[in-house]
Amino acid sequence: MLRLSKLTDYATVILSFMAREKAQVRAAMEISTVTGIALPTVSKILKLLVNADVLISTRGAKGGYVLARMPEEISVAAVISALEGPIALTECSISHQGCEQASGCDILGNWSLINQTIHNALESVTLADLIRPVVVPEEVLIPVSSLYR
Amino acid sequence: MLRLSKLTDYATVILSFMAREKAQVRAAMEISTVTGIALPTVSKILKLLVNADVLISTRGAKGGYVLARMPEEISVAAVISALEGPIALTECSISHQGCEQASGCDILGNWSLINQTIHNALESVTLADLIRPVVVPEEVLIPVSSLYR
DNA sequence: TAATTGAGGACTATTCTAGTCCTATTTAAT
């Protein structure tokens, strides 16, 4: 199903909450209460987001987490890779080591184009877009196949 | 990592092999030998591809598998969904049942736009593209964020 | 009728994910 992990899903919920009052410092406990996600899980996610420079943390009493940048500057791609590592559909796209698929792996080059396309797509959507009210576009067609012509 | 399953990866290898001699009927055994993927695994994949109408099978001696359509008409999206079910990043995008994320799930609408975008991307790349020699495009930018403006 | 090949599904083992918990560190308030 080409799925995103549950944690990533939670992360977007958490970040959308935080993006609404962007400059506000929030403790993990508070976020847990508001979102309904269990505290240990929230903590885990927040730590990952700090390591990926999506959030900034301050320790100690009155400490907590804030967005590291404006919502417009935090891409969905950044969030996904914070939680799941590099965005790539195939193992090969990250490291080609240990791939013994001698025959057939000339596919690699083309896969990486697809990966690139998806990465661009995710890179161009930001947190700001996510919390924006939904707009249904008239007609959207993005022909990737045009890349090959 | 937003990854594709290993089986899907194998499927593309198998299909690229088959696309090179598109009208040729191939037995599972032969495909296993050529690709180096174990026979039971190859069989499993082939069956899934038949169920998804990507391949056509004939039983009995001299039986085997052929592409159901021209390589140009078999999209990567079709292959992925054959192996992994519907293409969607989040569970919610498929069924909204059992989602108690009351606060924060207005995100849904926007996620589905992202899903749509990725789906379009995968839909527009075909088997024919995959076996084509790699062409590196000059500059490729597909701003999904434009959907929101 | 025997040999060849796919269909369908059950089953197992391994890997990955989700989720929890513990201990150390930092900061603020008293």
Place this chain on the structure above:
DNA sequence: ATTAAATAGGACTAGAATAGTCCTCAATTA
């Protein structure tokens, strides 16, 4: 100073998903 409130980091467990195998049945050809 001391205590309380937070995060950091990492170990650990249980459960779910994936990969992979195998067995029996059905169809086709020679």
